[in-house]
Amino acid sequence: MGSIIGSSVKRVEDKRFITGKGNYTDDIQLQGMTYAYIIRSPFAHAKILSINTEEAKNAEGVVAVFTGKDIADSGVGGVPCGWQVNFRNGDTMKEPLHPLLVVNKARHQGDGVVMVIAETKEIAKDAAELVEIEYEELPAVTDAKQAMEAGQPLVHDDCPNNLSFDWELGDKAATDAAFANAHHVTTLEFTNQRVIPNAMEPRSAIGHFEPATDKYTLYTTSQNPHLTRLLLSAFVLGLPEHKVRVVAPDVGGGFGSKIFHYAEEALVIWASKALGVPIKWTAERSESFVTDAHGRDHVSKSEMAFDADGKMIGLRSSTAANMGAYLSTFAPAVPTYLHGTLLQGLYTTPAIYIEVYGVFTNTTAVDAYRGAGRPEATYLLERLIDKAALEMNMDPAELRIKNLIPPFDGVNQPGYETKVALTYDSGNYEPTIRRAMEMVGYEDFRKEQKEARENGKYLGIGFSAYIEACGIAPSAVVGALGARAGLFESAQVRIQPTGKVSVYVGSHSHGQGHETTFAQIVADKLGVGVEDVEIVHGDSEAVAFGMGTYGSRSLAVGGSAIVKSVEKVLEKGAKIAAHKLEASEDDLEFANGQWTVKGTDKSIGFGDVALTAYVPHDYPQGLEPGLDFSSFYDPANFTYPYGCHICVVEIDPDTGKVEVKRFIACDDVGNVINPMIVDGQIHGGLAQGIGQALLEGAIYDESGQLLNASYMDYAMPRADDFPMFETDRTVTPCPHNPLGVKGAGEAGCIGSTPAVVNAVMDALSPFGIKDLEMPLTPERVWRAMHSNGSN
Amino acid sequence: MGIPINVKVNGKEYSQEVEPRQLLVDFLRETLRLTGTHVGCDTSGCGACTILVDGNAVKSCTLLAVQVDGAEVTTIEGLSKNGDHPLQEGFKEEHGLQCGYCTPGMIMAAADLLTNNPNPSEQEIRHALEGNICRCTGYHNIVKSIQYAADKMQGKEVSHG
Numbered sequence: 001m002g003s004i005i006g007s008s009v010k011r012v013e014d015k016r017f018i019t020g021k022g023n024y025t026d027d028i029q030l031q032g033m034t035y036a037y038i039i040r041s042p043f044a045h046a047k048i049l050s051i052n053t054e055e056a057k058n059a060e061g062v063v064a065v066f067t068g069k070d071i072a073d074s075g076v077g078g079v080p081c082g083w084q085v086n087f088r089n090g091d092t093m094k095e096p097l098h099p100l101l102v103v104n105k106a107r108h109q110g111d112g113v114v115m116v117i118a119e120t121k122e123i124a125k126d127a128a129e130l131v132e133i134e135y136e137e138l139p140a141v142t143d144a145k146q147a148m149e150a151g152q153p154l155v156h157d158d159c160p161n162n163l164s165f166d167w168e169l170g171d172k173a174a175t176d177a178a179f180a181n182a183h184h185v186t187t188l189e190f191t192n193q194r195v196i197p198n199a200m201e202p203r204s205a206i207g208h209f210e211p212a213t214d215k216y217t218l219y220t221t222s223q224n225p226h227l228t229r230l231l232l233s234a235f236v237l238g239l240p241e242h243k244v245r246v247v248a249p250d251v252g253g254g255f256g257s258k259i260f261h262y263a264e265e266a267l268v269i270w271a272s273k274a275l276g277v278p279i280k281w282t283a284e285r286s287e288s289f290v291t292d293a294h295g296r297d298h299v300s301k302s303e304m305a306f307d308a309d310g311k312m313i314g315l316r317s318s319t320a321a322n323m324g325a326y327l328s329t330f331a332p333a334v335p336t337y338l339h340g341t342l343l344q345g346l347y348t349t350p351a352i353y354i355e356v357y358g359v360f361t362n363t364t365a366v367d368a369y370r371g372a373g374r375p376e377a378t379y380l381l382e383r384l385i386d387k388a389a390l391e392m393n394m395d396p397a398e399l400r401i402k403n404l405i406p407p408f409d410g411v412n413q414p415g416y417e418t419k420v421a422l423t424y425d426s427g428n429y430e431p432t433i434r435r436a437m438e439m440v441g442y443e444d445f446r447k448e449q450k451e452a453r454e455n456g457k458y459l460g461i462g463f464s465a466y467i468e469a470c471g472i473a474p475s476a477v478v479g480a481l482g483a484r485a486g487l488f489e490s491a492q493v494r495i496q497p498t499g500k501v502s503v504y505v506g507s508h509s510h511g512q513g514h515e516t517t518f519a520q521i522v523a524d525k526l527g528v529g530v531e532d533v534e535i536v537h538g539d540s541e542a543v544a545f546g547m548g549t550y551g552s553r554s555l556a557v558g559g560s561a562i563v564k565s566v567e568k569v570l571e572k573g574a575k576i577a578a579h580k581l582e583a584s585e586d587d588l589e590f591a592n593g594q595w596t597v598k599g600t601d602k603s604i605g606f607g608d609v610a611l612t613a614y615v616p617h618d619y620p621q622g623l624e625p626g627l628d629f630s631s632f633y634d635p636a637n638f639t640y641p642y643g644c645h646i647c648v649v650e651i652d653p654d655t656g657k658v659e660v661k662r663f664i665a666c667d668d669v670g671n672v673i674n675p676m677i678v679d680g681q682i683h684g685g686l687a688q689g690i691g692q693a694l695l696e697g698a699i700y701d702e703s704g705q706l707l708n709a710s711y712m713d714y715a716m717p718r719a720d721d722f723p724m725f726e727t728d729r730t731v732t733p734c735p736h737n738p739l740g741v742k743g744a745g746e747a748g749c750i751g752s753t754p755a756v757v758n759a760v761m762d763a764l765s766p767f768g769i770k771d772l773e774m775p776l777t778p779e780r781v782w783r784a785m786h787s788n789g790s791n
Numbered sequence: 792m793g794i795p796i797n798v799k800v801n802g803k804e805y806s807q808e809v810e811p812r813q814l815l816v817d818f819l820r821e822t823l824r825l826t827g828t829h830v831g832c833d834t835s836g837c838g839a840c841t842i843l844v845d846g847n848a849v850k851s852c853t854l855l856a857v858q859v860d861g862a863e864v865t866t867i868e869g870l871s872k873n874g875d876h877p878l879q880e881g882f883k884e885e886h887g888l889q890c891g892y893c894t895p896g897m898i899m900a901a902a903d904l905l906t907n908n909p910n911p912s913e914q915e916i917r918h919a920l921e922g923n924i925c926r927c928t929g930y931h932n933i934v935k936s937i938q939y940a941a942d943k944m945q946g947k948e949v950s951h952g
């Protein structure tokens with residue numbers, strides 16, 4: 001309708017954050033609060049021979065000490081997995097118990113063993129020193145590929161070869177035939193290394209059981225409080241759901257790691273019920289490093305087949321995906337349905353086959369991390385294409401363009417059916433790539449690069465063209481693929497008698513700016529001010545239901561639910577307006593917050609209609625009072641944002657240090673509600689993707705110790721690692737949701753990683769280097785430059 | 792076994808007994824309930840806890856409360872009366888924050904920078920933020936926010952883009 005959608009409205013949530021008035025979980029202080037400290041296994045794999053808690057229990061200020069046995073004896077099971085992937089032969093995946101605290105055996109460094117609860121966090125921590133735990137350390141396995149081999153330690157005794165599942169997708173016979181006829185085959189064996197999400201706010205949970213009302217309240221650092229409530233009620237603790245309130249207040253970043261239901265959430269609730277006092281647990285950063293679910297960790301062999309013309313004719317890949325010690329909430333979906341299904345990329349490859357092994361190791365659980373599966377798919381494809389271009393002596397940009405899927409808008413032309421189970425919604429890929437090339441000045445760059453090389457300077461350029469499946473839903477589809485929950489979204493739009501608007505949404509904002517973007521949608525459609533709309537999220541008591549925020553779904557799915565409710569408001573409002581204006585509804589039009597009788601100056605404002613709905617003295621017969629509507633929206637398809645990222649690097653030959661000189665991102669996320677916020681999402685994603693390429697990576701030693709479990713050792717991207725980013729967009733609306741939006745939360749992180757690596761390989765091409773493993777640290781690059789190409 | 796300290800926090804005098812081992816950040820967050828100062832790590836590596844002590848940016852997780860006896864402390868809550876310090880305005884105008892967790896520390900680190908270098912270059916800003924991690928923004932808009940504030944504090948035109 002108006003100009004509010006599409007404009008960079010400044011964020012309404014900012015005021016509390018810039019004044020220090022945010023309300024994060026650890027900021028909450030309840031009357032009589034006690035504090036939990038969890039003693040964790042220092043070993044990656046160890047039998048627990050004995051636990052003696054006597055001394056700790058008797059220490060002054062200690063409220064209670066619980067072991068895994070105490071929890072198991074109370075009949076509590078474990079943390080469930082929310083997605084089922086089956087073996088190729090149809091057998092159900094292996095899903096070993098993930099106990100809240102372990103009883104006999106610790107399976108990764110950081111596995112919870114004992115919980116100490118005391119009057120202060122210092123007392124709890126001191127008392128933890130008094131608990132005696134006798135371990136027998138066992139040999140550990142940390143590498144997914146190695147873990148599948150015979151004779152390796154078993155993480156779970158009943159999972160032979162440490163396999164949770166093996167899975168395949170695509171037409172193997174057709175793909176093998178394509179390879180048999182190929183003119184050229186490019187092969188890449190690589191690790192998409194394990195990275196640690198590191199949201200800046202450590203996880204925290206407060207459990208509060210109130211005996212007088214039998215009510216449980218959980219405050220938690222969660223991206224989806226309703227799902228946590230459902231899991232606590234239906235699976236973990238068997239709580240009566242109507243007596244459970246889960247609040248995710250301000251949350252300091254998630255990037256996937258706060259989607260999942262964690263043991264500590266159940267522990268503080270369980271213990272609060274047992275003790276009748278509120279209990280707070282907050283992770284220390286070193287604890288976050290070993291207990292927040294990690295991301296990526298795929299070991300793959302991938303091949304791409306070309307005909308003599310440079311057309312892609314086949315793709316096959318085999319991946320060992322590290323699950324860690326237990327299956328986290330969405331873990332099995334990530335390497336399978338969020339990775340294998342994206343291997344069509346933007347290209348017309350007619351034959352594709354992938355197999356994936358989900359493998360247990362003695363490491364922290366791995367689950368969705370910004371992009372979840374799609375960065376892995378993009379990396380695989382975009383690295384293969386660049387390597388192929390080098391081998392076939394073709395221009396990497398032209399090789400991509402040559403193989404692109406032709407344009408289709410999903411309205412006049414049908415969606416594009418991939419060979420790997422998806423139907424893309426709409427896409428016009430070439431202009432996006434061309435725009436990115438224009439932004440970087442591709443032809444000039446090649447000249448500059450040539451000159452630089454002559455002067456002993458190593459410049460490189462790298463492309464990455466990605467597509468992702470976002471707006472996760474539709475429920476029926478994800479259900480068929482193994483999801484154990486629906487993935488719709490809900491929104492309630494409540495018009496107050498004075499015409500102000502309260503909106504209750506099931507997705508959750510932990511930086512994405514929902515309070516602004518969603519208010520823009522409502523303000524635009526109702527013709528009220530953004531400041532007249534309040535967005536409420538993150539409290540299961542206020543919001544009817546929701547499936548949370550991940551998979552770039554909040555706007556595409558949650559925003560659509562808002563639109564549905566707004567439409568219901570307008571429909572009922574028109575009835576009231578027609579009555580007041582003594583006109584027929586058909587003769588009314590709604591614009592700028594007023595219903596007007598077409599062709600007249602007779603009109604009534606939105607506020608008057610709202611008031612009439614609640615003071616229904618003069619009111620249409622048979623119409624209910626009130627103006628308050630809820631909607632559930634379950635989309636018809638995923639959305640498919642795409643884009644092209646180009647990175648320019650310079651490598652210092654003396655140190656091997658890679659400098660990102662320019663980074664161009666031209667993305668197509670469909671329609672945009674708030675360009676400022678979308679740009680911000682892209683920037684943040686780029687930093688994470690570039691961070692994976694150059695800096696980050698979990699390092700385990702043989703015994704399963706995470707060697708870089710602190711900010712002293714794990715290289716987080718910092719301000720001086722980046723240039724200013726250059727962003728632009730093309731707009732290809734999503735044809736199947738009312739806003740035409742596709743989602744922007746993960747795009748930056750999905751596209752950027754291979755662009756950086758490709759740029760470094762381009763810079764290093766004079767050295768005969770075709771591939772290096774991430775992260776591309778100075779040492780790794782320097783060694784490669786001095787190894788005469790024999791990397 | 793408390794140790795008495797006198798400290799001025801955000802313009803208000805406090806005479807308080809503190810545990811000898813209490814960290815300054817815990818004193819601020821738990822004793823004074825000034826929860827705008829955040830804790831992001833346990834190795835002084837993230838800067839979420841940055842505050843000003845006698846005008847200089849320090850990481851409040853690396854100091855004990857007893858160490859600020861006699862000092863003047865400013866936290867994000869005390870940076871301005873109405874949240875209208877040019878840095879606060881800059882972060883809002885230039886979308887310098889997303890989840891907001893790093894933001895107080897970023898703003899306090901930037902306040903120190905602008906005191907010492909009122910007109911920093913982009914590289915100087917990036918360098919000054921080396922001790923502050925943001926996982927959300929990619930730093931792009933944080934740099935712009937600080938440039939905005941620098942311009943504003945020097946009376947230059949700022950673009951309300």
Ligand code: FES
Nearest residue numbers: 831835837838852
């Ligand atoms: S909390 Fe990380 S530096 Fe102080």
Ligand code: FES
Nearest residue numbers: 889893925926927
């Ligand atoms: S805004 Fe989230 S960490 Fe900086």
